[in-house]
Structure formats: C-alpha cells, structure tokens
Amino acid sequence: MELPETTAAPCRVSIVIKALNEEKRIVAAVESALTAVRRVGGEVVLADSCSSDRTVALASAYPIRIVQLARADERCCGVGPQLGYQHSEGEFVYILDGDMEMLPGFLPEALAFMQAHPDVAGVGGQVVEMNTSSLEYVARVERGLGHMQAGMVDRLDMGGLYRRAAVEQTGYFSDRNLHSYEEFDLAMRLHAKGWKLWRLGVDSVRHHGHDAPPYQLLVRRWRSRYICGLGEVLRAAWGESHLGLVLTRVRELRLYVAVLAWWAVLLAVLVVPMPWTVRIGAFSCIAAAPLLLMTWRKRSATKAVFSVVSWCFNAAGLVRGLLTPQRSARAAIDSVEIRNTPGAT
Secondary structure: OOOOOOOOOOOOEEEEEEEOOOOOOHHHHHHHHHHHHHOOOEEEEEEEOOOOOOHHHHHOOOOOEEEEEOOHHHOOOOHHHHHHHHOOOOOEEEEEEOOEEEOOOHHHHHHHHHHHOOOEEEEEEEEEEOOOOOHHHHHHHHHOOHHHOOEEEOOOOOOOEEEHHHHHHHOOOOOOOOOOOHHHHHHHHHHHOOOEEEEEEEEEEEEOOOOOOHHHHHHHHHHHOHHHHHHHHHHHHOOOOOHHHHHHHOHHHHHHHHHHHHHHHHHHHHHOOOOHHHHHHHHHHHHHHHHHHHHHHHOOHHHHHHHHHHHHHHHHHHHHHHOOOOOOOOOOOOEEEEEOOOOOO
C-alpha cells in the first residue's frame, strides 16, 4: 500500500539575524527570535558576515539555519540581509540586527495588520533603545525623525516585517553594495512600485547599539565605509525609477551638499587673489560660521562641534560612495551553509 504524499506546510515568517562579531549579544538575539517566531510559525536564519569571534559557535546550539559569506571582503550592511533573504523561505521576512532582541508581541499584530492592509509591503514597530547616553543617540532624538513615529512612514529604519511578494517585485531585498541606508533603499524601491510602509505603536525590538566614544565611532564608520552608504544609494538609483524619491526624501542629502559647497567657498578664499590679512579674516569667519550657528541652536559647544565634524565625515563619505564601483545587486551572493535546519520552529 502506497503512502499518500505529504507536503510541508508553507513557512509563514523568516526572522533573519544579520551578524558580525556579535558574541556578546547573539544568544539573546537568537533566543528572542525563536520565542517570537514560535507564536506565528516559521524559521530563524542567521546570516553571518565571517565573524572571527564565537558568534557562529554560540548560535549553533540552537535549531536555526546558519549561512555565512564565502568571502570576508564582501562584508557590508547591505550584504547580510540579502544573504539571509536568499536562504529564507518565509512568506514574510523580518530583518533583525545581532545586537537586537525581538519582543514577542510584535509579530502577531504586524501580521494581522498586513493581512488587513494588502497594499502595505512592510510593517515596523517601536524601537526600545538601551544605550541612551551616546551623543549620536541624543542627536537622533533631538532630530525627532518622523519615520520612527507610529503611522504611515517612508522607510522602516531599525528593522521591519516585509511581504516577500512585494520584495520580489523590486528584484532583491537588500543591495549587496550598500554599507548603510539599505532599509531606505528598499523602501524607495517599494514605493516606486506603489507599495506602502507602516509603523505600529507597539514595541518591536530592544536595541543595544555599539558603545563607543562618538569621534571614535565616526572614524570606525569611515574605515568600514558605513559612512559611504548615501553616495552608494545615489549611484545605485541613477537611471532607475526610484531616483526621484531618493533625491527628495533624504533630508540630510541637502545638508551634505551644503557642506561640500562650504568647502568649495573656503578653498576659493584661499586661492582668490586678495591681501593675506583679508584672506585670513574671510577664511576664519566662513570656517567658524557653522560652529557658531550650531552652538546657538543646540546651546552646547560640545554638541555643536560634534555636529559639524559629523557633517564633514558624512559629506566626504557621500563623495566616496558616489565614486565606488558596484556589483550587480541581483546576482546571488556566494555563501556557505553551516547549519541547515528548515522548519526549526
């Protein structure tokens, strides 16, 4: 007697954890992801960017799928989500950083919202920041970013749950070339296809972040090319349908262009023929103007100096990213499957 053929139930949600040397946080991230996905059905995928610490060893103790970049030189923020995505099976995909913890109440509400709103491609939640003392965090709060508030948003920074069918229309989940702005890039491609994004008022993740002095963090981001992300997004969007969205929805782009113009004026003062006393005076006044303005606005010289230095790093990164050659974002990423546990939860 022949047994009837059985088919595996479709995977509902894939939580993709992207990680690089996250041994301090990876256990909490994996355990929180397993707890969250258990309530709705699905899988957990760890996308590792060739960690040199115990990240993979610690994660291997859990019933999850683990994949790793074949080449460490491909490391960047954009490659991790795409690596996990190409190995995932879920109808919906959530990207979780290795220094985050998933909160269990979010996925059921997000799935219910997306079922009720078929025109929504992605849903995010509220991010609970655990490191609230850094200058970068303080600056982010002071900016009052609208896309981090509940309601319809233009992007889902810090993670979100995405509908695979919507992502497939854009060609790929995350651009492997991007060292930052990967969520913004995905959002612009989705908007160009007519999809909407939403942020719920429910807490979705706890974020620990990297605890480092602010100027040291800027240098680290220059070395890792994280600071080049905006220029890379612009280069990738050139000639594409979402270019107009990129140019109009990045508020900081105008700021960094203004910084480049500021540099050009300072250079012109140095080369234009004029008495050296006038030249020194004009250069000093123009150079000091942004610092004085920011000191007045922020009521703090320390915050003002950090703001201006940060602008300069990001403006230089914008140019560097624009000049960086790119690989095809649609090409499969070379990878190694370390552990295959489909249907782990």
